[in-house]
């Protein structure tokens with residue numbers, strides 16, 4: 001299977017911002033680990049990060065017919081982007097929502113996700129392992 005790992009706004013700063021919350025590893029190193037993890041199970045993964053909501057919507061639209069699943073950490077867009085929600089609803093590719101932190105143990109605004117309802121599932125709170133678990137969910 002072929003997967004798309006999508007990261008949204010500010011996730012490019014992973015490893016540099018709020019290290020106590022998001023860890024010390026960069027997104028590049030997490031992605032390298034994910035690529036190796038997928039390959040070890042006979043799958044492949046492509047990676048895309050953007051701070052722009054529309055670019056993420058386009059990536060989801062373009063995933064139709066090309067990928068078997070999307071792992072999506074939309075960052076703060078999670079909490080209010082109806083555009084991303086509609087993009088997910090518009091494609092048949094299953095999307096698993098991911099968060100590194102336990103968003104339910106943080107500020108109240110993080111407890112709302114406008115995406116979960118149109119996603120296959122959600123994995124949160126396990127740092128970089130949230131991405132691994134989300135990927136693995138596609139072949140379990």
Ligand code: DQA
Nearest residue numbers: 010073075076099100101110
């Ligand atoms: C996040 C949680 C979001 O609330 C936050 O805006 C992020 C990262 C996470 O991975 O824990 O940017 O999605």
